Amino acid sequence: MGEATMMGWILAQQTPLGSSSAVESQTAGTIPELVIISIVLLLIATLVALVTQRLRIPYVTGLVLAGLPITDVLSRRVGLDPSLVLNLFLPILIFEASINTDISRLRSTFKPIALLAAPGSIFSTAIIAVLVKFGLGIDWIPAALIGIILANTDTVSMIAVFKEIRVPSRLSTIVEGETLFNDAAALVTFNLILVIYATGSLTFAQGVKELLVVALGGAVVGAILGYLSLPIFVRLNDPLSSLLLTVALALGTFQIGQFLGVSGAVAVVIAGLIFGNLGLPGSSSASDRITLLSFWEYAGFTVNTFIFLLIGIEINPLTLWRILPAILFVIVAYQLGRILSVYLLLNGLRWFDRPIPLRWQHVLFLGNIKGSLSMALALSIPLSLPGRENIIALVFGAVLFSLVGQGLTLPWLVKRLKISRVSDVMEQAGKLQIQLIAAKAAQDELDSLLKSGVLPKAVYEELWASYQVRVAQSERILRDFYNQYRANQLKSDRSGLDAIRRRLFLAEKGAVSDALRKRIVPEDLVQPYIKDLDEKLLKLEDD
Structure with missing residues (x-):
């Protein structure tokens, strides 16, 4: 979703201005080229998927590496446009993540998520900005922008690793939640720094007021639009119409938030959480819910595929080689900022919440991977800002190191730390829980079909009884496991x-x-x- 639009827009930017007929002719002439480029990129992405599966490396890391060799071939025709990333791709990724986020899970891990996404992000930004300011001798505004850009985390690679290697759900929730709110926080603070650059000054009180208005205003807009979408969704019996509603909600919420001068990213997060936790469970059809979730999973996968492939195409290794010492310094700066924000803040968590194990903190540190938002923010820096090209080059170098270096070592680290140790008893209990949940859901669907008149009662009773056998068997074995647990008090279980x-x-x-x-x-x-x-x-x- 969106890839043809993206490349069509980029190609259109190179159409020379002139008469309308000349523009139409030039646009028509780019359509075959657009189709060819789309096919080439899709084939490259497919080949990368095959290679990464065989080599057991993260898919997004493979995409970036695959994009590097074709920089000279496609860089003049295809590029990573920041406006398109921020207005189309980012809302899709945020909405897809938020509708799949369980609020009850967020609530149980809210304190560590809030620590990392708010004070942790600010602390890391300040450390990076100070080091870059005095280490590279640049002005405060560019240093602050670099700090904000590189304090932001992109956990697509981490989530991909978690899908292959089982980790505790609390750790996975912390990672997902931090990214969800960190993206919104990065956009808010980035725009605040640009306001300071444009106006020349901003008092502390004005800055705090601006942050609160933008963030809280975005939350209000997202809540209103999210709740307004619920009665419409309930009345839509067609899954395809429901898909259109969710696309309009994701993209429309972002645009309305931006138009009103509040954070569109925060608005999309809140709207997605409301729709995913109140709208989807209220759907009477399980197949409709699966259709919606499958669509957004595909949309998120497609967007990530093209973003990370284009990141590789956008990066010029020769340019980065010429400023390698400065890039290495920036890498050390953002790693140091992450070390202090993770280990110091989470170490103090034990005073008011469950402590985060040290092994988890190692994963949170190394999982400090940069991605599409960092690239888009760097490219969206105003042309009038002195040293803009240097900032972009430094950010691109840090992103490349992050995706390749940390992306390749993260799966090894997660396996090495042996974070999740599951006994054979709990492994079997987990399978039985899945069977029990599935059978209960099937019985609920049978009840719905019977009430709607689709299913005759005789057929309903026969199918319901077959599922009840599975339910009874699973419940009996799970009860035995529970009794065994109470008798033995096995800590590992x-x-x-x-x-x-x-x-x-x-x-x-x-x-x-x-x-x-x-x-x-x-x-x-x-x-x-x-x-x-x-x-x-x-x-x-x-x-």
């Missing part, structure tokens, strides 16, 4: 049951807090109960 307990405790906490907000129960009785729940949550094993 706690995480599966503790994950369930965590959800139950969080549900209790949410219900009691909601009752307190409605003044149903007195606060002096609620606070000790919530404190007891928090202590129980802290004692649970990481999932």
